[in-house]
Each structure stands twice: as structure tokens, then as C-alpha cells.
Amino acid sequence: MKEKLLSKETKLSLIGLGYVGMPIAVAFSKYVDVIGFDVNENKIFQYKNGIDPTNEVGNKAISECKVEFTSDETTLREAKFHIIAVPTPVNQxxxxxxxxxxxxxxxxxxxxxxxxxxVYESTVYPGVTEDICVRILEKESGLKCGVDFKVGYSPERINPGDKIHRLENIKKIVSGMDEESLNTIAEVYELVIEAGVHRASSIKVAEAAKVVENSQRDINIAFMNELAMVFDKMNISTHEVVEAMNTKWNALGFYPGLVGGHCIGVDPYYFIYQAEKLGYHSQIIASGRKINDGMGAFVADVVVRELVKKGYSPKKAKIAILGLTFKENCPDLRNSKAEDIISRLTEYGIKPEIVDNWANNKEAKTEYGVSLTNLEDLRNIDCLIISVAHDENKNLTVDQIKKITGSVKDKLIIDVKSCLNKKLLEKEGYFYWSL
Incomplete structure (x- = not known):
């Protein structure tokens, strides 16, 4: 298969051209003929015109790559190696x-x-590839798995917005339904993965590895979030506690925060679901999810509490939130936990102004029903909430903040990500709170 791809005797296809699939398609197109398929015609139109809406590889890379972008599924018949990288969200x-x-x-x-x-890259619980997907492939094609075609699983590990840990330098887990397919899939991925591959013993092991690695991060962040809620009652800075703790060689380096997106905020539910189907009710993972899912509401409650302490009527206070995407320096709005802050504030009758230069205004309106405001248009803000650590938010100067708040007296800075200079802001006279 590797030789057939390199000699252009056949093609490789990528099904699903989002934050995961598109970078994979572009990477493989440097070596083999690639068909990039997506049902979203608008997305295909943008790619064909050299526009990268994900900002993962950039417009230049999209313009120069040789991927055949299409929404015509019959084109897939020209390929013999298919990679499926579509999202796997959760229901209500x-x-x-x-x-x-x-x-x-x-x-x-x-x-x-x-x-x-x-090869499936979408995050699933153990058994989905072989028990569900294979049956669909056989039914639709009339072919027999293991005889006419073979399947494998290689969990995506791309970190949206991360310009250091990229597809090429992250070790890739690969698996196949048998030894032959495992070796073939590994050889193909080795064309683009400079860090090498790890051959999992089975598809189920690879599926489980993906769910577990994100669940592990989720639990660790939940622990820090629980500490943050307790330290808030103790009037202790969680950030300062963690900095002190991290001086020990075996500290894990996790910080509290909002956990959204389509990986850490979703994958644990796949594990919990399958475990419960087998009669085991998750305790640690489910508890971690409950804590992390509640952090947006906790931050909003802190905002209202501190406004009241300062003598404001929360409904009349002018509040602005900087950051709507699920993480810093990334335009992805899916499963944003900043939206949880907005929803909770709305319950109090508060309508905050939202600023995020990374987010698409139309998508923000469609996804969450909010309209974005320009930072330059913010005036006389009583409470400024930094919800996402975009570079422009981390680099806000005191003068910029003064321009936003007008006066300093009794004005609040709620820094969820602890990305501003606490001492400097307090010296200026602001009330500063961080998670």
C-alpha cells in the first residue's frame, strides 16, 4: 500500500476536514495524492480558495497544498486508503x-x-470500530471485512491552536484488525509522522488509549478546580499555591480552568457510557466531569457575589467577557465553557458584552446566540472577565484596561486564567480575582 501510494497508483482519502482531518490531508499531500472530502460545501469552497478557517496550517499552506478538496463522495472510489476524522460529540x-x-x-x-x-481517527469508546463501523461498511459496500477490505484505528492527537505540538512531532498510536493491517497502517502513517508510531496490540486498546489519556487530564484539572473553589472560601490564591507546589520535581503542573472543546470535555463521557453499559458506574471520572462542567457557573456566581460586595446592582453593572472560543489562540467555538459563564449571568438578568477576535461573529450568533463586540468599543465597564488566555488578552496593558473601565475605583477584574499581573492591577486600585 505504501508503495502504491508513493507511486501514485492509488490515492489516500481524508473524510472530515476539520481541525483534525485538514492538517492530516495537507501533511500527506506532500508525498501522495490526497482526496479531501467533507459534506460541508462551504468549507470545501473556502479550502479551494486558499482559506483556512481553522487557522491550523494557515492560508499559505492551504493554497500551496495539492489536496483535491471535494464534496463529491464518488471521488472516494479513486482511493484505497481512507482516513475518517469526523467529530464524535455527545448528546444533551x-x-x-x-x-x-x-x-x-x-x-x-x-x-x-x-x-x-x-482507518478511524474519531474518538470512540472501545468496540465502536469493529462492532458498529465495520457492520455499516459491509452493509453499504456488499464487501466482507478481513477479506475484501481491512480496518484500523489511530486516535487523533492534534492539539488545536498549538503551534509546537503538531501532527508530525506527536507520536502516533496505530492499530489494525490483524498483523498485516497493523503493519500496513503503520507504514503509511510513518510517511508523515516524524516522531514515529506506537503499534497497539488491538483496535480496542487504541480506542481505549485515546479516551483514557483525555480522561486523565480531565480528572487532574477537576482536582485543581475543586481546590480553587475551596481556596476561594479560604481567601487563598490557587495560582500562588500551585506555583509553590510546582517547585517539587514530581508535581504534575496542572492549573484550574474551564474545560471545553471536543476532546477533554467530551471523551470521558464515552468511557462513562461504555462502563455503565457493562454495569460499572464511574466514580472518579464522573465526579471530575461534574466539577469541570460546573466551573462556568461558579465563575459567574463569583462575579455576582463580588459586584454585590462592591455595592453594584448586578443587573445594572456593565460586564464584558474577553474570550468565547474553547481555548486560547484558536477559533474553535465548539463546547465553549465561556458560554456557561454567559448563561449563568443571563439567569441573573445580566447581559454581558463579548469580545473575541479569534471567533467568527456569524458562528457565535448561530452557536450561542451572542453578538461579538470590538475591544475598542468597550467603555465604562464595571467588571472585566478574562475567560480565555488569547495572546491579546494576556498582553493587555494597564492603560488599555483603564480605557475599558474608565475609572478604577471599585472596578473588578475577574481573571479566570490568571494571565494578568495581579500585583500591578491591585496597586492601581482594581479588585482582582482569579480562579
Missing amino acids: DKTPDLYPVESASKVVGRNLTKGSYI
């Missing part, structure tokens, strides 16, 4: 929403040819 009741991966499997199945390999 926190159960896995497998519709995207099932739909992608149907698309590939309808256009599958003998001798093909299908």
Missing part, C-alpha cells in the same frame, strides 16, 4: 453521539473498493 444527556462517524462510514461504504484500508 451526555451519551455518545455516533451519528457523524456512522454517517461517514456509510459514505465510505458506498464508495468502497476491494483491497482498501479504512
Whole structure:
């Protein structure tokens, strides 16, 4: 397969061109012919015109790459190596929403040819690839898995917005349904993964590894968030406690914060769901999720509490939130926990102004029903909330903040990410609080 791809005898396809799929397609296109497929025609239009809405590789890389961007699924028949990288969100009741991966499997199945390999990168609980996806592929194609085609699983590890830990320098977990498919899949990925690959013993092990690595981070952040809530009652700076703790060689270096996005804030629910299907009710992971899901409301409650202490009527106070995307320096709005702050404030009858230069105004309106404001237009703000540590938020100067708040007396700075200079702001006369 590797030689056929390199000699352009066949093609590689990427199904799902979001924050994960698009960088993979661009990386492989440097070596082999790549078909980049997505059902979103607007997204395909942007890619064809050299626009990278994800900001993961940039407009220049999109313009110069040789990916054949298309929303015509029949084009997939020209490929023998398919990578499926569609999102796997959760439903309102926190159960896995497998519709995207099932739909992608149907698309590939309808256009599958003998001798093909299908690799899933979407996060799923152990068993989904072999027990659900394979059945769909067989039904749609009329072919037999293990005889006419083979499957594997290689969990995505791309960190949106991270310009240091990239696809090429993150070790890749690969797996296959048998030894032959494992070796083939590993060889193909080794074309672009400079850090090398780790061969998992089975598809289920690879599926579990992905869910567990994000659940581990979720639990550690939940621990810090619980400490933050307790330290708030003790009037102790969590950030200063963590800095002191981190002087020990084996400290883990986690900080409290809002946990959103389509990985850490979602993957643990896949583990919890499958565990409960087997009769085990998660305790630690479920508790961690409960804590992290409640942090937006906790921050909003702190805002109201401190406004009242300062003599404000919360409904009449002017509040601005800097940051709506789920993480810093990234335009991804999915599962934003800054929105949880907004929702809680809305319950109090408060309508804050929202600023985020990374977010798309139309998407913000569609996703959360909010309209974005320019930073330059903020005036006489009583409470400034820094919810996302975008570079421009971290680099705010005292003069900029004074321009936003007008006066300093009794004005509040709620710094969720502890990214501003506490001592400097307090010296100026601001009330400063951080998570």
C-alpha cells in the first residue's frame, strides 16, 4: 500500500476536514495524492480558495497544498486508503453521539473498493470500530471485512491552536484488525509522522488509549478546580499555591480552568457510557466531569457575589467577557465553557458584552446566540472577565484596561486564567480575582 501510494497508483482519502482531518490531508499531500472530502460545501469552497478557517496550517499552506478538496463522495472510489476524522460529540444527556462517524462510514461504504484500508481517527469508546463501523461498511459496500477490505484505528492527537505540538512531532498510536493491517497502517502513517508510531496490540486498546489519556487530564484539572473553589472560601490564591507546589520535581503542573472543546470535555463521557453499559458506574471520572462542567457557573456566581460586595446592582453593572472560543489562540467555538459563564449571568438578568477576535461573529450568533463586540468599543465597564488566555488578552496593558473601565475605583477584574499581573492591577486600585 505504501508503495502504491508513493507511486501514485492509488490515492489516500481524508473524510472530515476539520481541525483534525485538514492538517492530516495537507501533511500527506506532500508525498501522495490526497482526496479531501467533507459534506460541508462551504468549507470545501473556502479550502479551494486558499482559506483556512481553522487557522491550523494557515492560508499559505492551504493554497500551496495539492489536496483535491471535494464534496463529491464518488471521488472516494479513486482511493484505497481512507482516513475518517469526523467529530464524535455527545448528546444533551451526555451519551455518545455516533451519528457523524456512522454517517461517514456509510459514505465510505458506498464508495468502497476491494483491497482498501479504512482507518478511524474519531474518538470512540472501545468496540465502536469493529462492532458498529465495520457492520455499516459491509452493509453499504456488499464487501466482507478481513477479506475484501481491512480496518484500523489511530486516535487523533492534534492539539488545536498549538503551534509546537503538531501532527508530525506527536507520536502516533496505530492499530489494525490483524498483523498485516497493523503493519500496513503503520507504514503509511510513518510517511508523515516524524516522531514515529506506537503499534497497539488491538483496535480496542487504541480506542481505549485515546479516551483514557483525555480522561486523565480531565480528572487532574477537576482536582485543581475543586481546590480553587475551596481556596476561594479560604481567601487563598490557587495560582500562588500551585506555583509553590510546582517547585517539587514530581508535581504534575496542572492549573484550574474551564474545560471545553471536543476532546477533554467530551471523551470521558464515552468511557462513562461504555462502563455503565457493562454495569460499572464511574466514580472518579464522573465526579471530575461534574466539577469541570460546573466551573462556568461558579465563575459567574463569583462575579455576582463580588459586584454585590462592591455595592453594584448586578443587573445594572456593565460586564464584558474577553474570550468565547474553547481555548486560547484558536477559533474553535465548539463546547465553549465561556458560554456557561454567559448563561449563568443571563439567569441573573445580566447581559454581558463579548469580545473575541479569534471567533467568527456569524458562528457565535448561530452557536450561542451572542453578538461579538470590538475591544475598542468597550467603555465604562464595571467588571472585566478574562475567560480565555488569547495572546491579546494576556498582553493587555494597564492603560488599555483603564480605557475599558474608565475609572478604577471599585472596578473588578475577574481573571479566570490568571494571565494578568495581579500585583500591578491591585496597586492601581482594581479588585482582582482569579480562579
